Amino acid sequence: MPLHYTDCSFAYRAGTPVLDRLTTALPEGCTVLLGPNGAGKSTLLSLGASCIAPSSGRITLGRLDSARKRDRRAFRQKVGWLPQEVKAIPALTVREQAAYVGWLKGLHKRDAWDRSATALEQVRLTEVGGRKSHELSGGQLRRLGIAQTLVHQAEVVLLDEPTAGLDPVQRGVFRDLLAELSDSVHFIVSTHQTEDLADIYDTVLVFDRGRPVFRGPVSDFLATAPVGTPYERRAESAYRGLLQGEI
Template identity: 50%
Template sequence: MAGTVAPGGGTVRLKGSDLTSAARAYRRHVAWLPQKLPTSRQLTAREYVAYLAWLKGGDRSAAWERAGTVLEQVGLADRSGRKTAKLSGGQLRRVGIVCALAHDARVILLDEPTAGLDPHQRTVFRDVLRKATGRIPVLMSTHDIADLADEANTVSLMNRGRILHHGATGSFLEHARPDAAPGRRAESAYSALMGLEGVG
């Protein structure tokens, strides 16, 4: 879906663009935040964001101006001149979101977005994501069940290529044990769907 690997079969479409027949147009509309954002010791945060916006088809000068604007939106204006290699994990996650906003993506793909973040960094990241993305659809892949309960409108649970659940978060949580603690309902629902209830 990120367009980094050609599909072995089937098709992936977004807003009329097909990953196989119109890959260039497709990639222009998709922003991808990998679990570990690749950095360049030679580029500052603003240079990095502007460079990726330019790679997505943006005008060079416009990409530079846009990079400054979106970095300010996520509270990184004071870090825009810092090398990406010297940013913290939480700051890098915000840079990843900024890269998506800088080229007007139509969908954002997040791969394990809170992995390696401490509780405070997770809270900051979620707040930034919520405010920055607005109406842009976000598709998140995660092993952290707490992410599902806190952020998702829709949950899909897949095991070995088979969809075990797809639907609203509420319908997912309905699989939790009746006696599950409020903060553990997502975990309980996951265990029930995976057939892990009672497994120690």
């Protein structure tokens, strides 16, 4: 059940649209969203999470419309959002923070508390559930961010640069976690990192200047690299070849 964008426009400054009458659908499964800075990736995800609203157009998930007041709570429960920076709430434990976000999404307090245990187990944070959330490492905090999207049983999870600033070991743990969860949740992951695409993702979506310039399986994406490109450089070469502007 992908997110659909229909004739969506958005601008942070008048006369300079980031998205201009964009119509597209985010794929099912596990999708990597690639694109240079300023391409509109974060805006696309923020709109999909209903953190911001389009100046025109619609964003729907099935029959739910993010702008329709009666649909908004159900829409936000089905769409999870992990921004670039996951903030710890110092007064709360890890489990309390996960439950608190579930409550903010409309769950009853008891349901949110019960589901928080399952969500933390899914991201391998059960052992630190009683620790204060501000004591977590960067990698653990990102995993708590995912738990916050799972506690309300989101069907689609949008992640904006989730591995930025993580060391190689933490990035590996994060990738493994996505692979484990992708059987039951649709993931859209915005990133600049092109390594290991074939190990995690089903679809590549390349975004440039507010428009998708490529959408397809990882194998088709890699096939756009010039003949003779070394295997370890194919993803980077394919990505560069699809962009029109500066990287």
